Amino acid sequence: NAGVMQNPRHLVRRRGQEARLRCSPMKGHSHVYWYRQLPEEGLKFMVYLQKENIIDESGMPKERFSAEFPKEGPSILRIQQVVRGDSAAYFCASSRTDTLTLAKNIQYFGAGTRLSVL
């Protein structure tokens, strides 16, 4: 059973370009979470999605950032007009949907995408 797959592992962009980060959840998982981790810091929640729905995006900057999780295909985190401050590791996690309460959801993480903005 394949784990959470993220690609690309490393992404280099120049200021002003767009970055697209992909995340394929584990088989049987329909909840996806995105986190950002700055160097030597902890992980910060960005957005929580279920298939075709954004459940909570309150941790995501309102401008330039967007996320989607279509019915078919991977979840996409999109950053438009990147700036140097966007340089970070972006992690995706997925969880199952058979729990009655969110508090019980165990998240499994992908290896992350390291974004570098020149």
Next chain:
Amino acid sequence: QQPVQSPQAVILREGEDAVINCSSSKALYSVHWYRQKHGEAPVFLMILLKGGEQKGHEKISASFNEKKQQSSLYLTASQLSYSGTYFCGTFTGNQFYFGTGTSLTVIP
């Protein structure tokens, strides 16, 4: 809303024990523990769902004091492979908050 962990960093010799604490200013309905090695993804260790619950796997165990809004992770007879940063975490609404992290280094 981010749980606070203590200590921030600890260095152990192989075979020594350590305790990592996690405190929240908000009510805790569950506590999740993860370990992250440098440059890698966080790896799930365990989840505690009830006050008073204790769990363990080999030489790593945890407790959850719901009333005090605290959890502790216990590492006994540490091994070199235990090195990494340990995070507690909890859901508040739909958001998951990781703790401030504890860097653990085990030396021979």
